[in-house]
Amino acid sequence: MTTTAETPYGLGHLDALESEAVHIFREVAGEFERPVILFSGGKDSILMLHLALKAFTPAPVPFPLLHVDTGHNFPEVIAYRDRAVAAHGLTLHVASVQEYIDRGVLRERPDGTRNPLQTVPLTEAIQHERFDAVFGGGRRDEEKARAKERVFSLRDEFSQWDPRRQRPELWQLYNGRHAPGEHVRVFPLSNWTELDVWQYIARENIELPEIYFAHRREVFDRGGMWLTAGDWGGPKDDETVEKRQVRYRTVGDMSCTGAVDSDAGTLDQVIAEITASRLTERGATRADDKLSEAAMEDRKREGYF
Amino acid sequence: MSAVATEVGTLRLATAGSVDDGKSTLVGRLLHDSKSVLADQLESISRTGTPDLALLTDGLRAEREQGITIDVAHRYFATPRRRFILADTPGHVQYTRNMVTGASTAELTIILVDARNGVVEQTRRHAAIAALLRVPHVVLAVNKMDLVGYEESAFAAIAAQFDALAAELGITRVTAVPVSALAGDNVVEPSARMDWYGGPTVLEHLETVEVAAESPDAPARLPVQYVIRHDGIRYYAGQLVSGTLRVGDAVTVHPSGRTSTVTALDVLGAAVDVAPAGASLTVRLADELDVARGDLIAPDERAPTATRDLRGAVCHLADRPLVVGQRVLVRHTTRTVRAVVRSLGPAERLTANDLGEAVLRTAEPVVVDDYAAIRRTGAFLLVDPVDGMTLTAGMAVC
Known part of the structure; x- marks a missing residue:
């Protein structure tokens, strides 16, 4: 932390968001066996990694990364991903959409978009590696279905989200109980807005x-x-x-x-x-x-x- | 001024009220008039021509189809003075659990009433929940003033009625504002049609209300989340949920009762001499103690209560009931312990949305504060040990 900007009402908004995200990372480290951070090389996943590094300093981040690779990548982003993995001594898992298409398990869509095709490789990577907590960079301000998402979001073996059957989430008491085969999606950036993300990136001088x-x-x-x-x-x-x-x-x-x-x-x-x-x-x-x-x-x- | 340098405070608030009270319209108006709604969002709620502000807050397909808010939605908006996290909750009795959820982290709650109806049964319930959850500030938004001719007497009568109710419930900080969410009076912009009202608009009040969630002299509480081991050193990691902690403080580790001294504090990479409430940090102690996740570090003075008989006010959340004799898990701070429900009130069985009291016998001690004094160490959940379902929210009394 560079400064603890204390407003008259306590922590400044970026410090409060940072503290909340770190609290979430540490809760997962304390409660789960095999967490993983979803890492695309986009700004939200870069921010998650930065917060995870802070949460466990001076020790290394105790989680690997998982990249769901659509095969339609910006080269600059892949280069960034590989530099980050090397710099912090992390393990990287890659789930490849292209591989699923090559095997004939997934079919290319007529519009050429591979975004919806990521769900199957993601789910199977989670099952195969037996990940029990999966950090995602989703934010509630992004989209109206996401506005109803929990910080700890229980998923069944097919990774399905049922908005009508979500667990109530009160105070900062996150409930991570799950059955074998189920996992929990965890969203440490839930309360960040796009502007918060950029302000924090600037404050912390994140590349x-x-x-x-x-x-x-x-x-x-x-x-x-x-x-x-x-x-x-x-x-x-x-x-x-x-x-x-x-x-x-x-x-x-x-x-x-x-x-x-x-x-x-x-x-x-x-x-x-x-x-x-x-x-x-x-x-x-x-x-x-x-x-x-x-x-x-x-x-x-x-x-x- | 660089945009980077602007650090402002955050206010967490919740809204309670039903569709009929115009809650969604009020929230939509706050977002819209504070310019937090962008062009593509406006377009998506303007399919019929003029924007329907209520639609801004209904996120799920079922909600749009049924025209009701079912679940808690979080909304974000900001002004140059403050940043707001709003938990928008549905108001009907069958959604009491959602209101309790929204209020659990709120520093302020807006309770809506219809100026034509005044304080009704639902208003009493919303006020009772705000009092139960110890939300420090309540705003009474007397809505639909346009339908009572913007009459001061109508507003004054309702405000007086609510003040009496608040006093009964022990709510001390109430601000009543006459508004018309539909017309925009006194939500963001002052109303030209109610010059008899000299107070702030809803947004002005939200921007300026002083929020110190706990009293500034509350004792320090650090639930240990995780032990970081590095180069043979043990760092106890956690969020300081109350009070301030200083290097040199004499502390006790609960529930073992062992004592030591704080030798180092580190706030996410920066060594500090004093850490404020709310900070995520690590602490090092002078003595080699066996400290683990679930322990609580607190100063020797004004110690918390260690008990195996946990009592509290409760709100039952789950569709399956809670009964006397049931085995549960108590989820409290960073600790989870087995427990049995010893007694319940007012009935021997609580169903969804019921408010009541509970006494639990825990397998190991829990270290709690009275919820009224410190929310984060007084709050607990009951969880079903079989499938992990969150059953009940509890607020410790000790």
């Missing part, structure tokens, strides 16, 4: 993949979003590629994560841009959430992140 900052990139327009041209299947014949100054607000599968026009090249500029934005980060950049009113709810029920 991010370059694609979060403005750069020139070859993109094309699909459904009102700037997608990166690449092997994954874009652009189609009627779509034209152009060079634009963009940055990514979220990082996911290349086929459904859009860039936004931006000149924000530094953390302070990114924060100023988000403060002024009139779109949520998912509304601006995620094609999969535009599918229907309950797209996220449906994917979550099936075991998605």
Whole structure:
């Protein structure tokens, strides 16, 4: 911690969020046998790793990482992932969507999007490695189904989420009891907003993949979003590629994560841009959430992140 | 000023009220008028033309289909002065457990009443829950003032009625505000139609109300979550849930009763001499003691109570009942112990949403404070040992 900014009412909001997340990491370390951190190389998972490092300092993080690899990766993000794993002496598990497609277990979708295809490799990796607590970077401010999510969210052997049967969660008393084969999804960033994440990243001077900052990139327009041209299947014949100054607000599968026009090249500029934005980060950049009113709810029920 | 330097405080609040009281509209209005609703969200609730602010808070398919709020939803908004975490809870009796859940972490609760109906049975229940959960501040939002002609007398009568109820329940800090959530009066912007009202709008009050959840001189309490071992040194990791802790403090480790002295405090990588309430930290002690998860480190003075007879007020949460003689797990601070339900009141059997009292006999001692004095060391849950279901919320009395 760099400063304990004490407001008249106790901890400053970033210190309070940090303390809460660390408390959650330590609860899991104390209660579970085989936890794992979902790590995509996106800013929320980078933030989770940073908080986990702080929670167990001076000892190393006692959990491995799990990356569900769609095969449609930004090279900068994979390079970042590998550097982070090496720097902190972590173990990395990779569940590969491409491998499932090659084996014929999963089929490519007509729209080329692999985001929904991640659920099966994720679930099977959890079962195979017998992970009992799975940290995800989901935040309640992201989406309205997520606003109803618990910090400790019980999943059955198929990873299914049933919003009508969630355990009540009171005070900071998290209930991690589960049967063999079940696991608990744990969301230490539940109470963070996008702006909190960026403010904290700036305060802690956390390194991010370059694609979060403005750069020139070859993109094309699909459904009102700037997608990166690449092997994954874009652009189609009627779509034209152009060079634009963009940055990514979220990082996911290349086929459904859009860039936004931006000149924000530094953390302070990114924060100023988000403060002024009139779109949520998912509304601006995620094609999969535009599918229907309950797209996220449906994917979550099936075991998605 | 750099955006990075802006550290503000956080207020956690809960809302209680039913659809009929206009709760969702009030919450929608707070979010909308504080500019926390963005264009794509507005678009999604404006399919019929004008935005329906109530739809902002209904997240699940079933809720939209039935037009009711079922589960606790968390909402986030901020002003330059403060950051808010809002637990939006449904109001009907069958959702009492959700209200209790929302109130458990709240420093302030907004209770809505319909200006045409005044204090009704549901209002009494909401106030009782705020009192039971020891939510330090209550805002009474007298809504739908537009439907009573913005009359001061209507507001004054309801405010007086509620003050009497609050006094009965021991709620000391009540602020009543006349509002129309639908028209926007006194939610964020002051009303031009109620110039007889000189107090703050709801948002102004939320921004300025002083929240010190525990009294500043409350004793230190550090439940040990995890022991970090590194280079032969043992660091006891936990969140300081009450009071302040200093290097040099004489402490007792409960329930063993062994004593030692704090030799080092470390707040997430920074060595400090004093740590404030709420901080996650590690502590090192002068003596080699057997300290484990579930222990509680506290100063020698004003010690907590170690007991195997745990008594408390309870709210039953689960659909299956709680009965006398039932075997349960008590989940308290970082400790989980086996227990049996010795007695229940007012009935021998509690069903979902019932409020009552319970006495439990625990297999090992639990180290508790009176919930009224320290929430985090007074709160406990009863859990079903068979399937892990959360059964009952408890607030220790000792």
